[in-house]
Amino acid sequence: MSETENVYVGSKPILSYVTALVTALQKADKVNVLARGRAISSAVDVVEVTRRSFLTDIVVDNITIGTEVLGEGENKRNVSTIAITLSRKKQE
């Protein structure tokens, strides 16, 4: 299995990211779910829907929040970010 996959959550419907997350968790041991701004709520939804309805053995290893500076000059602005690191419980 490869090391780490990233799933970027944006403004598409939640279920399209759920599909991407399920696929990523089948390929990699660790998956980062990443989002910025308004999409942060959706990123949490994606993880919760996946954990509730698709892969109930998902473990949240870590969650970090931060700030990114987007744009140049007059358009420069701060945007909040989230990174949710997931893995699956080892099968015995």
Add this chain to the structure above:
Amino acid sequence: MSETENVYVGSKPILSYVTALVTALQKADKVNVLARGRAISSAVDVVEVTRRSFLTDIVVDNITIGTEVLGEGENKRNVSTIAITLSRKKQE
């Protein structure tokens, strides 16, 4: 100092919660910033704005996500939640 204060983030402007958070961090050693659904993005904004512009010594101790069931019968629905636990770096 008291133990733990909670700040609930909803749909008011970010800065009103920033003020609440600054006050809470002056009263308590630990503060939980709590939000549900769409307000999750705002909760992250509140923490980031407070940390960047008001209290730069804030430490994120823990972040947890979860699901809450709201409503009854036909209106029953799952809502994602976030809890961000903050404290301030001890002064030497």
